[in-house]
Amino acid sequence: MANIISYLVLFSLIALFFFTMKRIMKRDNVINELIIGFYDQTSISKDELIDRIYDYANSDFRLKKLVNKHQATRDDFMTIFEKLIYWGNFKKRKRYLPVNSFFFYGSLSYLLEHKDDDAKKLTMKMMNYFHI
Structure with a gap:
């Protein structure tokens, strides 16, 4: 019986790992696509970029909780x-602060809690968060 339980726990951990990695890879692909389209090739307009970021935040189960908690709108x-x-319109490696900041729980949580703060303060906090 203990053997069956340990196999079940092992299988559950493996399944959790694969689902988590799939979510992370999807997020990273979306981020890279938006950075390339907006910053590198300028084929995505600012309005389209914000729409896609907002749609992603509302489709991701972790970020959606933040959006609902803070009643964040597209205008926010x-x-x-x-x-x-x-203050942060530059790209460093694969990071572009105005885009990356919306895709991670910690950074989005801070941004939504402090959305009325000074632009420089917000940007500096995100630069520290992403080690830029």
Whole structure:
């Protein structure tokens, strides 16, 4: 009996690992696509970028909880984006602060809690968060 339980636990951990990795890979692909489209090739407009970021946040089970908790709207995302792009409009390696900041629980939580803060303060906090 103990053998069956240990196999069940092992299988559950393996399944959890694969589902988590699938979610992370999907998120990273979306981030890279948006950065390339907006910053590198400028084929994505700012409005389309914000729409896609907001849609992703509402489709991801962890980020959706934050959006609902703070009752964040697309306009909130646009306001935060404008603040981040003013001071952080540069790309370092595969990171582009105005985009990456919306895709991680910790950074999005901070942004939504402090959306009325000064643009420089928000940008500096995100630069520290992403080690830029």
